[in-house]
Amino acid sequence: MDRAAEMEIFVHAVEEGSFSAAARTMRLSPSAVSKYISRLEDRLGARLLMRTTRQLSLTEEGRAFYERARTILAEIEEAEEVVTQLYAAPRGTLRINASVAFTKYQVVPLIPEFLARYPDVRIELTLDDKFTDLVNDGYDLAIRLSALEDSSLIARKYAVNRRVIVASPEYLEKNGIPRRPQDLDNHDCLHLSSRESFNDWHFDTPEGHVSFRAQGSFSANDGDALHEAVVAGLGMARLAEYLVHEDIRAGRLTPLLTEYVHDLAWISAVYPHKRHLSPKVRAFVDFLAEKFTPVPPWELGLRDARSVRKPTDKTSDAKPATTSA
Incomplete structure (x- = not known):
């Protein structure tokens, strides 16, 4: 068996978690999978897997070999696609x-x-x-x-990731409606604990740029939790339109300060x-x-509620900040 085939059997064994599962995927017997991996270890002169009756675990050498082998197999697959599948149906x-x-x-x-x-x-x-x-x-x-x-x-x-400040009608009836970013100081603004930079809300106003630090009686490490909390009336939050658009249409949430441009990204x-x-x-x-x-x-029917400004146009992605709430 060639080296690429040995790599493939080894990678399947690691990802499937057992020789028997890898054998089913590769249409081999479990004993054949064990034999090929033992032969691979003998050739490399290193133990790649620790075997017990219940599970497989990678050694330090095995993890290093697995990461590289997986990359090589992906490159082999890509090379074959370039030659034989460039104009074929996706598979x-x-x-x-x-x-x-x-x-x-x-x-x-x-x-x-x-x-x-x-x-x-x-x-x-x-x-x-x-x-x-x-x-x-x-x-x-x-x-x-x-x-x-x-x-x-x-x-x-594809589209602009717009965030909008929202609150429930019940919360606004009890606490009033903010008319300017400065009015947020008098409101309960929900806090995302997993990414502190997300809690810095930025606004473009006629007087210039305004920043506000969200803080209030409730924080969570998950955007979905903030969404549920704001619908329940705990306060207001800045959330993505794709997450709250149905609540806005149904009247469960009210968009606020929409005349001020917030953070935008693609x-x-x-x-x-x-x-x-x-x-x-x-x-x-x-x-x-x-x-x-x-x-x-998610933008259909919401365009009249906020600016249509787009983010700065760039063409590629290095290390993006990936907060998605």
């Missing part, structure tokens, strides 16, 4: 890293339609609001909500620069463009 595993809240609410509901359209594609989705090295971590693309900086990555922009698909973009990546990038442009669904 294979599409590995996506994506911002948590936006993807849960706006992308995951679309995936059944995408997979029905491209039945030979399989999606592996990882939700994470932290910066991810797409190349080293083996992802085909990422979905980001951030200001994009220069890098070797390519960004396909919602983008980001992928490594490649001369030949694989059909599966191109299909997914184009599919999202079909769904989110020229006007994303």
